[in-house]
Amino acid sequence: MSQIVSRIAEAVSEYLTDPSRTHLFDAISIYNTVEQANEGLHRLTGIRGFFPDGEAFEELQRLLLSSTPTVGDRRNREWGDFQTPPGLASQVCRCLLETGISPRIIIEPTYGTGNFIFAALRSFPKAGLVYGVEVQDRYEWHFKLALLMQILRDRRPSAEIELHQDDIFTHRFPEEVLGAQEVLIIGNPPWVTNAELGALGASNLPSKRNIKALNGLDAMTGKSNFDIGEFILLRMLELFSERRGTLAMLCKNSVVKNIVEALPQRKFKVSNIRAYGIDANREFGASVEASLLFMTMGASSPTFSCQATSFNNPEQVIRTFGWTRDRFVSNVENYEKTCEFDGESPMVWRQGLKHDCVKVMELDDAEGNLVNQNGEIVEVEERWLYWLLKSSDIRTFEVDRARKKVVVTQRHIGADTSHLQVDAPKLWTYLLKNSEYLERRKSSIYRGMPPFSIFGIGEYSFKPYKVAISGLYKQPYFSLVLPIDNRPVMLDDTCYFLGFDSYLNGLFTASILNSSEVQRFLQSVVFSDAKRPYTKEVLMRIDLLQVVVRLSFQILRDFWKSIGYRPKVLVKESDFEVYSQLLTGMRKGQQASQMSLSL
Numbered sequence: 001m002s003q004i005v006s007r008i009a010e011a012v013s014e015y016l017t018d019p020s021r022t023h024l025f026d027a028i029s030i031y032n033t034v035e036q037a038n039e040g041l042h043r044l045t046g047i048r049g050f051f052p053d054g055e056a057f058e059e060l061q062r063l064l065l066s067s068t069p070t071v072g073d074r075r076n077r078e079w080g081d082f083q084t085p086p087g088l089a090s091q092v093c094r095c096l097l098e099t100g101i102s103p104r105i106i107i108e109p110t111y112g113t114g115n116f117i118f119a120a121l122r123s124f125p126k127a128g129l130v131y132g133v134e135v136q137d138r139y140e141w142h143f144k145l146a147l148l149m150q151i152l153r154d155r156r157p158s159a160e161i162e163l164h165q166d167d168i169f170t171h172r173f174p175e176e177v178l179g180a181q182e183v184l185i186i187g188n189p190p191w192v193t194n195a196e197l198g199a200l201g202a203s204n205l206p207s208k209r210n211i212k213a214l215n216g217l218d219a220m221t222g223k224s225n226f227d228i229g230e231f232i233l234l235r236m237l238e239l240f241s242e243r244r245g246t247l248a249m250l251c252k253n254s255v256v257k258n259i260v261e262a263l264p265q266r267k268f269k270v271s272n273i274r275a276y277g278i279d280a281n282r283e284f285g286a287s288v289e290a291s292l293l294f295m296t297m298g299a300s301s302p303t304f305s306c307q308a309t310s311f312n313n314p315e316q317v318i319r320t321f322g323w324t325r326d327r328f329v330s331n332v333e334n335y336e337k338t339c340e341f342d343g344e345s346p347m348v349w350r351q352g353l354k355h356d357c358v359k360v361m362e363l364d365d366a367e368g369n370l371v372n373q374n375g376e377i378v379e380v381e382e383r384w385l386y387w388l389l390k391s392s393d394i395r396t397f398e399v400d401r402a403r404k405k406v407v408v409t410q411r412h413i414g415a416d417t418s419h420l421q422v423d424a425p426k427l428w429t430y431l432l433k434n435s436e437y438l439e440r441r442k443s444s445i446y447r448g449m450p451p452f453s454i455f456g457i458g459e460y461s462f463k464p465y466k467v468a469i470s471g472l473y474k475q476p477y478f479s480l481v482l483p484i485d486n487r488p489v490m491l492d493d494t495c496y497f498l499g500f501d502s503y504l505n506g507l508f509t510a511s512i513l514n515s516s517e518v519q520r521f522l523q524s525v526v527f528s529d530a531k532r533p534y535t536k537e538v539l540m541r542i543d544l545l546q547v548v549v550r551l552s553f554q555i556l557r558d559f560w561k562s563i564g565y566r567p568k569v570l571v572k573e574s575d576f577e578v579y580s581q582l583l584t585g586m587r588k589g590q591q592a593s594q595m596s597l598s599l
Helices: 003-015 020-029 034-045 054-065 086-098 115-123 138-153 194-199 216-220 228-240 253-266 280-284 332-341 425-433 435-439 503-513 516-525 544-548 553-562 573-598
Strands: 105-108 129-134 160-165 183-187 245-252 270-278 290-297 305-310 319-324 327-329 362-366 369-371 385-389 404-407 465-470 479-481 495-500
Touching (some): 003 054, 034 054, 086 183, 086 290, 115 129, 115 183, 245 253, 253 305, 253 319, 327 332, 327 516, 332 544, 425 435, 503 544, 544 573
Antiparallel strands (some): 362 369, 362 404, 385 404, 465 479
């Protein structure tokens, strides 16, 4: 059975009972040739080229006459397939009608079962053409038969309909569409990332492209992961943002944020950007924050901020996020009150250790024994083991205990590991025994590196005192991490940290970062619904020196008292003055370095 025959059979299976199948058969059987059928069905439905060839025409007639159509395979998940409920599609179109739009051409880049097309046909009767693209061939015949059934019960839509089973990433739009004005791009692109598609074994992956123009290590690690929906939205804007029209697409809030963040660099001519929040759990059964992203295209004066509202109360703006003062922020109004703290950190934030092999590299402390994730007791040289903190371990101001240890094979990225065979024979034997796990690590960063390599490691990792934050939690909290057993403590790669040689410098830094000034600033720039709200990029924006000049030593003492913390040593105001001078010196060093680089 050919692919197209299988897809027609699958679509017909939904019309097994009379009178639906009979009506469809009567509508098709009056034609003798595929040419007659295409001409007649075009007049009836508006669909251009209803049948691609005679085989499809004859097969549909045969299946409609048969009592037991063969059902094709059903693959719903491959593209993060959340088909839009008809009610939601109609609600979106009503919302667009209230804005006064009247499109001439409607584009649905991932039309699926066609619920958005049906809603748009009802809502925008003046549209001359509906242009749909869908990569999954299983949907084309579902839509065609559903439209034919609707017309047999009601009337023909006024618009022409052109459908393409194609990859939207490479699809070539005709000039009739590319050159049009008063365009509406509407739909619900997939809600999965390229990495998730790979994990699902999807065959329809987009071509490998570094669409975010990442450099070096970022392009090989998690930052190169992107939402398929984000890629589709960017392509639609690349093609149509200079045309008069509207884009209105359902997507995750993380995609909305990324699109708005990309606008200035991409120079898209858009304005009037709004994000209408939807209840994704109710509509799709998906535990994710999502919205209808709306924007006007072809704007003479582009704007790069977005008003967040909701379908339930669209007139009430919850917050405005986007670009202001050439900075990207999560709350424009709150940012204006704390923008003086937005600058450059005088110290470099680092991400914790990355090994991608918990079974082997992380060891639990079980009553004095070290046990790996396979339940094996591990005995290796202590010199290569360090206490490890994860995100859940750094929720108090001071941390001086840990539950796990981690194997640290290198002191810097790319360091030779062969010496472990002599310097740590027990560890070498252990790693060789478990090398199959380490060799399964999928990330490309390990290719061509010494055996048992790790990342996120450097001299900064071995600083005795650290100030750390989890990148995962919504509320920021900075912990002062102390040495354990007179050795520095490692953090995993869900955490970020600053390293210090002295307790006092760590204490002052942690206290300042937990101040109300920094907390308010972070809340104005961080998107708390992100998968990882706190990143190195966000933390590097905290200008500690600007915060310090607005704080007094007494404020720090009051903070310690409020959390019940007693410093390990006597702390004097003169110590705080020395710390402030240290930051000032770092800032001057930064400025000198920047000046020399610009020469």
